[in-house]
Amino acid sequence: MSKVYSTQELIEILAQERRSCMNGQRLNLAASVSGNPVIDRFLKPEGIQKFSAYNDFKAAVHSYQRQHQVSGIIWCELTMKGKTLRYPAIDEQLAALDSDLKILKAAKADLxxxxxxxxxxxxxxxxxxxxxxxxxxxxxxxxxxxxxxEWANLYEYKNYNFWEIILQLGWGKPEEASYKRGWPKSGSEYIHAVNPGKCPIC
Incomplete structure (x- = not known):
């Protein structure tokens, strides 16, 4: 029986493939510019080919996840005001299985x-x-x-004089929820918490 890659191994494989694509070692030569002359003069064909090659590979990994039931969940920790929460999130390059969505939904109230x-x-x-x-x-x-x-996620940004906590409230598939990619079946709203008098920067 052939080995099934773990969540962490898939994350590492995707990171390596992304580097290869960005370095021009992988190109999707079939990928073309948009056909819109106004947009096309700002887009380099090689950039589109790199992006397309990585997206094709990522789609194959997502298919592999579903076929072999490899979770997309990673466990994160965040500390605020002396309290620490360990919570599930979907790695930004992986897909969520149906079982992952159940875990995310169950964690929403505590988060x-x-x-x-x-x-x-x-x-x-x-x-x-x-x-x-x-x-x-x-x-x-x-x-x-x-x-x-349906589910929630947290992000933190801080430096020596600034602190921002971002609450992502989403529905549908997390991998399609950002930037309205899967709208309206998947999507999310972002709530930014900042110290009084400050404005969000993320």
Missing amino acids: LEFWYTGIQGMDLYLSINFGKDYQKIMPNDVKEVAQKT
């Missing part, structure tokens, strides 16, 4: 409770216009969004 506790006193902003703008919101607004979504 939200941890987030609400950790962001007390912070200003909240909803990402709008594909992340180009932000609208200030209140905690009750977040609860309304949370009720309409």
Whole structure:
């Protein structure tokens, strides 16, 4: 019986393939520019071929995951105000199995409770216009969004004088939820928590 690659091995394989594609070692020669002369003068054919080659490989890995039931879940940890949460998320290059979605949905309530506790006193902003703008919101607004979504994820950005916690509230497939790629079946809203008087930068 042939070996089945683990989640971590697939992550490493994808990272290696991505490097190869970006270095021009893998090209999809069948990939062409858009056909729109205005767009095409800004896009280099080699760049499209690199991007297409990696996307084709990633789609094959996603198919492999489904065929062999290899989870896309990675376990993350975040500490806020002295409390640490260990929570599941889908690796950004992998796909979610149906069983993964059940795990994400089961973790949503604990993740939200941890987030609400950790962001007390912070200003909240909803990402709008594909992340180009932000609208200030209140905690009750977040609860309304949370009720309409299926799963959640957290991201943290901090340096010596800035701290931002991003709550992703999503539905459908996580691998299609960012940037409205799978809209309307999959999608997500992003809530940015920042210290009072600060604005989101992520």
